[in-house]
Structures are given as structure tokens and as C-alpha cells.
Amino acid sequence: MLKLTLPILLLTLLLSPLWASATPADSAGLTKRDASSVLAAVTTITTQLTTLNKTVSAYPGGIEGSLSALQIQAETIQLEIDLKAAIVAAKRSANFSDTESLSVAQAFVALEPTIASTLANLVAKKPEFDDGLLGVASLSFLVEWDLEQLSFLSSQLGKAVQEKLSATYATLAPLVLDQIAAAFASAIQAYQ
Numbered sequence: 001m002l003k004l005t006l007p008i009l010l011l012t013l014l015l016s017p018l019w020a021s022a023t024p025a026d027s028a029g030l031t032k033r034d035a036s037s038v039l040a041a042v043t044t045i046t047t048q049l050t051t052l053n054k055t056v057s058a059y060p061g062g063i064e065g066s067l068s069a070l071q072i073q074a075e076t077i078q079l080e081i082d083l084k085a086a087i088v089a090a091k092r093s094a095n096f097s098d099t100e101s102l103s104v105a106q107a108f109v110a111l112e113p114t115i116a117s118t119l120a121n122l123v124a125k126k127p128e129f130d131d132g133l134l135g136v137a138s139l140s141f142l143v144e145w146d147l148e149q150l151s152f153l154s155s156q157l158g159k160a161v162q163e164k165l166s167a168t169y170a171t172l173a174p175l176v177l178d179q180i181a182a183a184f185a186s187a188i189q190a191y192q
């Protein structure tokens with residue numbers, strides 16, 4: 001009995017955030033947002049990626065990895081919340097000046113290798129995720145689902161930011177946004 005219910009309980013815990021509404025807290029709804037709020041949101045995303053990456057590095061898979069898998073899931077949900085908050089900040093912002101556009105563009109250029117490295121780490125851990133959930137069922141389907149969500153939110157963020165950049169930077173934006181999209185596409189492919 002216990003043998004059967006424990007994996008089901010864990011699976012329920014792992015999946016529960018998927019239908020919990022993950023809307024970003026918006027306490028500053030009336031505040032005018034600008035490039036600085038977008039830059040702060042990108043910093044939050046970078047910090048969360050680093051946190052998630054560390055937990056992924058330590059993930060051993062199998063039975064002993066169950067708590068760590070829950071932590072990875074929680075940190076991924078937080079990353080989705082951070083991405084949504086960044087999208088809101090970008091959408092609410094006025095158009096960026098040239099100076100602001102430069103700093104936002106630089107922030108995305110710096111973000112790209114952090115994303116690529118975290119995704120590469122997730123791909124390297126696929127054998128452990130395949131062997132997740134008490135060694136009974138694979139967690140890889142969940143990682144793939146998460147990657148698809150993160151990929152979608154990242155492209156939404158890219159679009160929202162690109163619309164606020166001044167002309168020159170808006171023209172250059174696809175260079176870095178396409179790299180981020182490609183990193184997600186190859187990570188998702190590795191999990192399919």
C-alpha cells in the first residue's frame with residue numbers, strides 16, 4: 001500500500017504548482033515603470049537561475065533525490081513567477097531612451113549565457129531525471145513541461161522588451177533573443 005501511495009503523493013506534490021495560479025505580486029500597480037524596473041526584474045531572474053542551477057547540480061536522482069526534485073520544481077515555479085513579473089514590468093514601462101535601451105540590451109546579453117548554462121546543466125542531468133520519482137517513474141516529462149513554459153515566458157519577455165527599445169537596439173535584439181530561443185529549443189529537444 002505504502003509502496004503505491006508514496007509515489008502518487010510525491011507526484012501530486014510535484015504537479016500541484018502546475019495548476020496553482022502563478023501570477024506575480026503587483027504591489028506597485030500604480031507606479032510608473034521604466035527601464036530600471038525591467039533591469040531589476042532581469043537581475044531577479046539571473047539570481048533565480050543561479051539558485052536553480054545549483055540545486056540541479058546537486059540533484060542525485062532516484063529515491064534520495066525526491067526532496068531535491070521538489071525543490072527544483074519549487075524553484076522553477078519561482079522562476080516562472082519572476083519571468084511573469086519581468087513581462088509586466090516591460091509592458092508597463094514607457095519606451096526606453098537610447099541610454100536605457102543600451103542598459104537593457106546589455107542585461108539581456110549578460111543573461112543569455114546564464115540561461116544557456118543552466119539549460120545545459122539540466123540536459124546533463126537528464127539520466128538522473130529519467131530515474132527520478134523513487135526510481136519508479138521518470139521526472140523527465142515534468143522537466144520538459146517546465147522547459148516549454150520557461151521558453152514561452154522568455155519569448156514573451158523578449159517581445160515585450162523589444163517593443164520598448166529604441167530603433168537601433170530593437171533591430172539588434174533578435175541576435176540575443178534568437179540565441180535564447182535556440183538554447184531552449186535544443187534543451188526541449190534533448191528531453192523529448
Ligand SMILES: *[C@@H]1O[C@H](CO)[C@@H](O)[C@H](O)[C@H]1NC(C)=O
Pocket residue numbers: 095163164165
Ligand atoms: C514607442 O515606440 C513604438 C515603436 O517601437 C512606437 O510605435 C510608439 O508610438 C512609441 N510610444 C510612445 C509613447 O512614444
Ligand SMILES: *[C@@H]1O[C@H](CO)[C@@H](O)[C@H](O)[C@H]1NC(C)=O
Pocket residue numbers: 049050053054057113114115117118121
Ligand atoms: C551551472 O552549473 C554548472 C555545473 O555545476 C556550472 O558549470 C555552470 O557554470 C553553472 N551556471 C550558472 C549560470 O550558474
